[in-house]
Amino acid sequence: METSTDGAVPADAPASSPDTADAGARHATGGRGTGAVAPASLSPSRAGDFMQCPLLYRFRVIDKLPEKPSEAATRGTLVHAVLERLFDSPAGERTAPRAKSLIPGQWERLLAAKPELAGLFADSDEQDAGEKLARWLGEAERLVERWFTLEDPTRLEPAERELFVEAQLDSGLKLRGIIDRVDVAPTGEVRIVDYKTGKAPRPEYAEGALFQMKFYALVVWRLKQVVPRRLQLVYLGSGDVLTYDPVPADLERVERKLHSLWEAIRLATETGDWRPRRTKLCGWCDHRSVCPEFGGTPPPYPLPVLPARASGTGRESGTGGESGGA
Numbered sequence: 001m002e003t004s005t006d007g008a009v010p011a012d013a014p015a016s017s018p019d020t021a022d023a024g025a026r027h028a029t030g031g032r033g034t035g036a037v038a039p040a041s042l043s044p045s046r047a048g049d050f051m052q053c054p055l056l057y058r059f060r061v062i063d064k065l066p067e068k069p070s071e072a073a074t075r076g077t078l079v080h081a082v083l084e085r086l087f088d089s090p091a092g093e094r095t096a097p098r099a100k101s102l103i104p105g106q107w108e109r110l111l112a113a114k115p116e117l118a119g120l121f122a123d124s125d126e127q128d129a130g131e132k133l134a135r136w137l138g139e140a141e142r143l144v145e146r147w148f149t150l151e152d153p154t155r156l157e158p159a160e161r162e163l164f165v166e167a168q169l170d171s172g173l174k175l176r177g178i179i180d181r182v183d184v185a186p187t188g189e190v191r192i193v194d195y196k197t198g199k200a201p202r203p204e205y206a207e208g209a210l211f212q213m214k215f216y217a218l219v220v221w222r223l224k225q226v227v228p229r230r231l232q233l234v235y236l237g238s239g240d241v242l243t244y245d246p247v248p249a250d251l252e253r254v255e256r257k258l259h260s261l262w263e264a265i266r267l268a269t270e271t272g273d274w275r276p277r278r279t280k281l282c283g284w285c286d287h288r289s290v291c292p293e294f295g296g297t298p299p300p301y302p303l304p305v306l307p308a309r310a311s312g313t314g315r316e317s318g319t320g321g322e323s324g325g326a
């Protein structure tokens with residue numbers, strides 16, 4: 001559940017981003033007392049952030065500016081938790097009513113971990129607040145129900161759920177992420193599955209949606225020396241399933257793309273040159289008040305800025321201009 005466009009909270013949300021979990025990068029000691037460290041690894045969500053807007057990446061990964069929880073993102077987290085926990089039950093008991101019965105408990109668990117989520121439904125009128133929460137839980141139920149029209153969990157026995165993966169490429173670049181589900185056939189063929197609580201993209205945007213899956217496939221390939229047979233995106237919002245069967249050349253292309261992305265991130269980290277990129281997605285950005293595109297001023301850059309390199313300086317921090325497709 002790595003994608004932020006899914007509406008689900010990225011598994012590597014900024015506060016605990018795996019992109020900065022390893023402080024081994026060259027700026028690791030230079031946080032001006034703020035605790036900021038240079039990014040040391042890449043996840044699909046953060047790669048997507050950089051491609052969308054380099055400044056957004058900086059705000060999330062380096063400044064770690066807080067972001068407000070949203071109803072959609074929290075619903076995504078809740079639905080993912082329910083689908084994962086359902087597989088604790090014996091195969092024959094993995095029914096829609098059983099799955100829906102897990103929703104209240106998983107919501108309580110999320111609330112206990114993040115009490116601020118209660119604020120999503122706060123209202124001066126207690127009855128209105130209760131209705132708001134009930135409506136929201138009802139939407140989560142509908143998403144869970146729809147899953148049963150797309151997959152049959154009584155016939156699935158996942159090899160892994162919410163699997164944290166990490167691989168280091170020959171170049172040293174570390175890739176990390178969390179895969180919703182991994183199925184392994186008796187023949188050994190691997191299928192990577194990701195749930196999306198949003199709607200399937202239009203065909204012309206499918207390549208961008210598959211970027212995250214190819215990223216995971218590359219990590220699995222590097223870890224296990226097996227190219228996953230199938231990548232599967234399950235869109236609960238629209239009731240669609242998008243599949244792709246990758247070949248090594250696809251994953252080598254993704255690897256090249258990630259290297260150039262990482263080089264652009266490294267350069268921006270060194271120079272402090274993080275360009276904003278205004279798009280219609282800015283409407284969902286929590287950081288407009290500190291974004292120059294909206295009249296704001298970013299906080300002081302918390303990492304040391306190295307002198308310009310002889311070559312490559314002045315280059316925009318925006319390999320991210322490319323689409324998410326790889």
Ligand code: SF4
Nearest residue numbers: 053276277282285291
């Ligand atoms: S408002 Fe838009 S341009 Fe500014 S940081 Fe956010 S995504 Fe980037």
